[in-house]
Amino acid sequence: MTQINSKSSTIIANLQTTLHSGSQVFELTVNSEFPSTGITAILGESGSGKTTLLRCIAGLEKSAQGLLKVGETTWLDDKHCVPTYEREIGYVFQDARLFEHLNVQGNLQFAIKRSHEKVQKAFYAEVVNALDIGHLMQHKPDQLSGGEKQRVAIARALLVKPKMLIMDEPLASLDNARKQDVLPYLAALQNMFHLPMLYVSHSTDEVCRLADHVIVLHQGKVVTQGSINDVFASAQLPHIYKQETSTLIKAKIIQKDERWHLVKAEFDGDTLWLQDHNQAIGKTVRLRIIASDVSLSLQDEKESTILNRLEGRIGGIEIDQQGATALVTIDLMNSEIVAQVTRKSIDDLFLMVGMKIWAQIKSVAILA
């Protein structure tokens, strides 16, 4: 495996920018510090400033002001603004932006020639293989499908040997089938190249699948940020993502049940039954349990179709004062799970912190 040199340090972004387009004025204010390792997702609906934030980090937004530090390197402060071409980033645009006058190979060579670090043959081969574009080398961009274009664009960004990979909704312009053409490659990239990634998306599904860390933007401001699990399992998610509140779990497959086509996955002392998708025993899987798919019961209801019932204690109850729901955190053996229930149920069952409870999980999504 090739490793791209990346000191594990933090990215400090204290940025302000004001954009004018016609009579519209958009203001972005971000004061964030996030790890420059793993995948950091920037989540928000359209118009929340996600792309603007990325463009500020890349130096493409000339009106950006403030402080931007990546590890020990300052890219922007009161006195200096490092131009885009000197920032060691790889940028994957929403619309690929391959050079139309060059074929795929020419596009890749464009990056290799300008890399600050020599691109070894082995690294080139690894990138081409990882994105499966070897057979497309002589094609012109207009002969490629959307998914292929995006894969070439990712390869091109990697071949400039960046210290950080920035991706602006690389899947947004693709239909669902094409998304599946690219998504597995994205998931694999992080494991292969150990490159810190900033990933912009409006899709909670993509974010939960890929990210380790998440920043949620709303109308140009950071609403919440933190590790993916902390953010998604908290009541701090902005209103539009309320239904997406969920627990993310890293579990290991420990047992197969051939008869019922199920596998047993273990996490932090608890276990869950999952559908058997030929996961090998010992494999680590990423699971997502949507909070509204978890119901609570005061006893273990064995006479129920729900297979996954976990015993725990109520660790916290957060009531949504404006709505009908509440978010209940249940402490399991060594982890937590969140359940979204109605305020009425809390009242009816007299639920209180510390009570013993069974979490009944209706469905578990296997993300990766």
Next chain:
Amino acid sequence: MGLTDSDINAIWLTIKLAFTVTIILLIVGTPIAVWLAKTKSWLRGPINAIVALPLVLPPTVLGFYLLIAMGPDGPIGQLTEHLGLGLLPFTFWGLVIASLFYSLPFVVQPIQNAVEAIGKKPLEAAATLHSKPMDTFFHVILPLARPGFISAAILGFAHTVGEFGIVLMIGGNIPAETKVVSIQIYDQVEALEYAGAHRLSAIMLGFSFIALLLLYSFQKRGIATKFRIGR
């Protein structure tokens, strides 16, 4: 074909003039066109208007001002005399200078349109790939704007070949020095030599048609950006 020596001189001179002017205009016009395509300066409007002036001015007006500027009391005239080049009116290089002004919009505008059509997206992509501005100019803007350059070269050449009024004002009628094809035809008609005028006119007609055919067939295949003149 029965062309006289004087006809052949005129044709040769016309080609030499058009070729010289096209080459110089591609070199001088490109930075102007790129600047106009990219700038947000308030000067954009005025410069655009100045570049487009020859499209609407009668060639006699342009020729008149240039004649004065190149004359012994004009700034260009004083400069050329100072440099020991003598005065330019009624010389080949005087014609070249006049044609540079006259054909400028035909070279600048296609290039400007092509560069504007590229937009900033490929340029941003290039910057994220560590390409410095000059590098981007030569390896992204120039190749992507190539159709605009082809249009500019064809139009600049053809338009210089076809000029008449300004040549008359600046160049006069000196064989092998300033007597281009259009003047030669004028002379022949004045002298009632219709056979000669027919021959040269037919050649001009054929040349102009082929030049435009080339231009539009490029456009059909989407190679050249649309020829919009006058904006």
